[in-house]
Amino acid sequence: MALKTRSNVAHAALALAVSLSLGAGPLAVPARAEVKPAGPESVADLAEGLLDAVVNISTSQNVKSDDKAPIPQVPEGSPFQDFFDDFFKGEDGSNQPQTVNSLGSGFVIDPKGFIATNNHVIEGADDIEVNFANGSKLKAKLVGTDPKTDLALLKVEPKAPLKAVPFGDSRTMRIGDWVMAIGNPFGLGGSVTVGIISARGRNINAGPYDNFIQTDAAINRGNSGGPLFNMKGEVIGINTAIISPSGGSIGIGFSVPTELAENIFLQLRDYGETRRGWLGVRIQPVTDDIAESLGMTETKGALVAGVIKGGPVDNGSIMTGDVIVRFDGKDVHEMRDLPRVVAESPVGKAVDVVLLRGGKEMTVKITLGRLEDGEKQADPADEATPDEGTTEEGTAPDTEEQALPKNIETVLGMGIGELDEDARKTFNIVESVKGVVITEVAPGSAAAERGIVPGDVIVEVGQEAVTTAEEVKSRVAKLKSEDRRNVLMMVSNRTGALRYITVRID
Structure with missing residues (x-):
């Protein structure tokens, strides 16, 4: 009887186990949810x-x-x-x-x-x-x-109309959106790869208007010039560059966005050349120190370091020391934003430019010139940059038999003096430069850290023009009494190229 009972219990337990394993009855275990593959189901139709x-x-x-290697010699009469x-x-x-x-x-x-x-x-x-x-x-x-x-x-000259693809708006694309690249990798012929937008606004130092879309869609050698599509079949980028130690795709590719490229292609088609807008200013980044010296609440914009003579704003509308924070309705978050938005604007267009001057925000109306014309008329001083010729500028001229500037003073680790004719000859400074010449820079000083070298000229201190060493010293002393940590100076190199520099007050 006991054996029969155990048997019945065993059979009941077995039946319950089978029932649970088959998912039958109210105690059934839920079926595993179906896992969908990542990405679009298929891009075949697209x-x-x-x-x-x-x-x-x-x-x-x-x-x-021009190979100068010797030509192989063969025996006379050889086949x-x-x-x-x-x-x-x-x-x-x-x-x-x-x-x-x-x-x-x-x-x-x-x-x-x-x-x-x-x-x-x-x-x-x-x-x-x-x-x-x-x-x-x-x-x-x-x-x-x-x-x-x-x-x-x-x-090309086709016998019948060709299949063309439309441009899309790359500005609407977001990080994480799916994209598709089609091209000719390694000469294999039309190949399709799919990925997502990994980042936007990438600067890879390829040119003055870098604003690349970064994608992990496989892009290899031979894909250059091919289109990057959105999932609507619109071109939102032109595949241009990759980062790869081997030459193959490692998931870091870059495309020129159509917000920049579309207008360029239209200009090339209509004129055979580009016609970019031109503001006529030289600019530099707004650093945290410069923002603090100018009394700005946040670090943004492009600092005007010079105005090109004969350019669109050579009428006082924009001045050296202004910080451009908005151009034609577009925010200028950092310096590199300004050249791009200006270049994308039509030549002759009147635009509103929002800038900071003397701590106050103001709006000026500017009519753009043409960049290509500006590049032809720019003089060497306008084209020079603060970093050009640093090796030459960093080497002080031989002054053993030349007269040194008069009224030498020392401030912030710099020897400064009057910019007279002797000083101009000593340091080969052009006549157009006005200010106080720097005769020496103490090694390891705050001025040396900022790349200041003998022969540079202090034009402004705290956005006020200076002409004597005593004026420089008094302005620095005033800023120090106001508990300022840095002195904002406009400095010119020997050729007349201007730049703003902040020097720490010790």
């Missing part, structure tokens, strides 16, 4: 409609060989004599030009045959050929280039 608009670009360039002569020598016995080939990508932006790509894909090419997805090939001519953004526009 890619199918775009592949025909993406092209492979093949270029060739004739390069004259290889003709081969060696043809391969290593031209008809006149000189080295033959070599043909260098390269591959890249591009995409059709106009059914009439306009094709966008990178400048470095076609730079220096003697022959450009465009290969389409259907196997057809067409010779292309160069319409125009823009090396500053590494963009170029080509033109």
Whole structure:
């Protein structure tokens, strides 16, 4: 009887276990939730409609060989004599030009045959050929280039309208959005890769208008000039550069955003060249020390270090020492924002510029000039930058037999004196520079840390012009009495290039 009872209990337990394992009855274990794969389910339909608009670009360039290596010698009468002569020598016995080939990508932006790509894909090419997805090939001519953004526009003559792709608005794209790249990696032909936008506004020091989209969609050699699409099939970037120690994709690729590229392609198509807006100022970053010295509540904007003579604002509307914080409705968060937004603006457009002057915010109306004209008329002093020639400037001239400046004083680790004719000859300072000359800089001083060198000239202290060493000393003393930690000075180098520098008050 006991055995029967145990048996019945065992059978009941077994039945319950089977019931639970099969998920039957009210005590059933819930089924495991289905795990969906990351990313879009498929981009096949999207890619199918775009592949025909993406092209492979093949270029060739004739390069004259200057190889001075000796030509291999073969025995007289050797059956290889003709081969060696043809391969290593031209008809006149000189080295033959070599043909260098390269591959890249591009995409059709106009059914009439306009094709966008990178400048470095076609730079220096003697022959450009465009290969389409259907196997057809067409010779292309160069319409125009823009090396500053590494963009170029080509033109082919198709027998029928080409499949073109539209531009999208890259400004609406967010970090984490899915994107698709199509190109010609390693010359393999049309290839599709998918990823996300990893970052925006990247500066990789490729040019003055860096504002790259960073993506982890695989981009390799040969993808240059190809399009980066959003999930609507619109071009939101032109694939341009990668970071890779091996040359292959490691998930860090960069694309020129269409907010910058679209207008450039339109200008190249219409004019064969770019026509950028120009403000006519030299600028430098606003550092924390400069912001504090100017009484700014936050570090932002672009500090005007000089106004180009004959430029659009050479009428007093914008002055040296102003901080531009907003341009044509766009905030200028940091210095590099200003050149980009100005360049994107049409030539001749009247814009509002918000700036800080003397601690007060004000708005001025500016009519933009053309950058390309400004680059032609700029004088050497305007084009010089604070960092140019630091080695030469850092070496004090031989003053053994030359007269030193008069009324030498010492302040902030600098020897300063009158900028007279003797001083100009001693330090080779141009006549246009006015102020107080720096005759020596103590090693390890706050001034030396800021890159100040003998021959530099102090033009302003605390945004007030100075002409004597005593004025410099009194202004510094006043700032020190106000418990200021830094002195803001405008300093000119020997050629007249101006820059603002903050020097710590010891």
